[in-house]
Amino acid sequence: MYVAVKGGERAIRNSHELLAEVRRGDPAVPELSLEQIKQQLKLAVDRVMTEGSLYDPDLAALALKQAAGDAVEAIFLVRAFRATLPRLGYTEPLDTSRMRLWRRVSATFKDLPGGQVLGPTYDYTQRLLDFSLLEPASKAAAPEDERAADAMPRVVDLLDGEGLVERHEPPAGDPDPLDLTREPLRFPAERSVRLQNLARADEGFLLAMGYSTQRGYAHTHPFAGEIRHGAAEVEVIPEELGFPVVIGEVALTECQMVNQFAGSKTEPPQFTRGYGLAFGHCERKSMAMALVDRALRATELGEEVESPAQMQEFVLSHSDSLEASGFVQHLKLPHYVDFQAELELVRKMRRSA
Amino acid sequence: MQTVDNAERARWMGLLARAPLTVLQAWSQSDLARRCGTYVWLRRPETGLMMLRARAGGTGAKFNVGEMTVTRCALRLEETSSVGVAYVQGRSARKCEIAALADAALQVPALREEIERDLLEPLRVRHEAEAARMQRKAQATRVDFLTVARQTAA
Structure with a gap:
């Protein structure tokens, strides 16, 4: 006993x-x-x-x-x-079209206003271990180019003229989204709730989910329409002032996936979109997020829900590393009584067999 | 009370909020800052969270991206009754206090011009120089497809 x-x-x-x-x-x-x-x-x-x-x-x-x-x-x-800090309010929506950009690339258009700006990226590195880093050394400053930067409009807005890419406009009344830090996740979850969940989702989980859509588990045919990384101003309207003021800047990485879409009963053939946004320079995360965001729009776009990445409950319930890690790791805490009970049960079954 | 244009006030509050603490601290030791006089708290510095919002696809429905730390405070200059408010990113109570003090003082006509000159203008120059430096470095990584085309044609 x-x-x-x-x-x-x-x-x-x-x-x-x-x-x-x-x-x-x-x-x-x-x-x-x-x-x-x-x-x-x-x-x-x-x-x-x-x-x-x-x-x-x-x-x-x-x-x-x-x-x-x-x-x-x-x-x-x-x-x-x-969880120990009070909530002081909500910011005005970030305007990513006005970010100060350090990087901006598009895989869909070679020549676009503002050009392809690589910024600091591992993309074109050889992935060979750099043994020169074994010893501390002061690096020369990166080169500068005095050419004035052209305006860099969003790539998805460039195609808007032809109506070939779906538009994203605020819904009537521009309602405030439900906040997952205040309200529990409920299904079906609307896109704004899904995006909040995905924005803080585990990168590894999203990466695997996004990868699965590319391998055929949800056919979404993605192109990286645009990836931009830079700093955006944060504006709030303080209650005692009533007008917007900038309180700081945040670095962001934004990914606009553009997906081929054959059309549905209500929508003409066009490109649909998936969206990813992350703090700092989290490019893999924002790309994976955009793939999964698009896959999760299956029902809205009249697609058959067949694959895990299209299933809201599957994706959104398992995306949070805190919950996942907590539940997996709780297994190592004492389960002596539970196990003792099961042991007794198995012994009893053996005896009566 | 003197009236101040909201857009003007938003401009300097934005500069103060993005100022490095070291710059604000140096200014707070100056004669000019001392001439702002004593003040009373209307709201002591308080650090909390603001939920950052964005829009789906950049232009669509609002959604919550995640939170940021923000410190806010409000004070009143005893001599002129001018009220200063600060909302600044991060957790520095000291930075918030100096930003609110400068906001209050900037609304006092006798102090404004000097604070513009000694504090805001250097902040603006510094901010723009940093932005321009990053832009020049980014610009140096811009792909010049025309050069490639010319080389293959030769």
Whole structure:
């Protein structure tokens, strides 16, 4: 028989001490500063902000340091922290057409106003380990080009004239979206709710889901219409002022997927769209998000729902790393009583067999 | 009370909100900042969250992208009763306080011109220089397809 026992307090306390020691590593090696993490592990910081659903590079860097670089653990820490802060309000919708762009590429049009601006990208690197990084060295500043940048309108807006790409306009009355930090997820979920869920969804999960649509589990024939990365101004209307003021800037990555569409009973043949938006420079995430967003519009566009990526309940219920990691990892917590009961049951079944 | 155009006020509040803390702190030690006088809190600095909104496809229905940290406060200059408000990204109470102080003082005609000159103008120049530097670097990575075409034709 199993008898409940108390204990483990000392073991847990010492485990915390050991964790701190292991996290710090060899004390002879200089300790990481938050500034180093923010500057030199920037993409990890961006991922923690995106999936932690909190734009604050300092907190994301702190979380990464505390979690010893474990992104999912750091995301958990950031989400837990945000729950301790009061909500001061909502911002005005970000205007991504007015971003200051550091990168903008389109896979659908070679020559487009503003051109293809590669920015800082791993796309054309050789993926060979760079052993010169073994030794610290000061790098020369990147080249600058004095040519004035042309305006860079959204690629999807360029085709709008012909009506070949669906338009996205605010619905009548421009209603405020439901907020998943306030309300539970309910099905069927409208697109604004799905986008909030996808925006903080685990990158690995979305990547696999997006990949599945390319391999034939949901035929969406995507093109990367445009990817833009840069900084957007954040505007709020403070209650005591009543007019919009800029309170800061956030770095964003936006992806507009353009998908071939044969048309339906109500829609003529045209290109439909999927949308991805992430904090910082999370390009893989925003592309995967756009693929999944489009796949999840199956019902709206009159497509057969056959594949996991098209199924709202499947995608939206399993996309959150906090929930997924929590439920998977809870298995390692004591289940002594549950297991004892099942053990008894199996013994009984054996005896009566 | 003096009246200030909302657009003007939004302009300087935007500059102050994006100013580095070090620049604001240096200004707060200046004679000019001291001449703003003492102030009372209407709302002490408070850090919280604002939910960032965007639009589906950039132009469609609004959706919630995620939150950001924001600090806000409000104060009143004792001498002139001018009220300053600040909403700034991040968690710095000090930055928020100095931004609100400058906002209050900028509404005082006797102080405005000097603050414009000593604080706002350098902030604007700094902000634009940084934006321009990033733009020049981005521009250097712009693909010039014409060059490629000429080389293959030769």
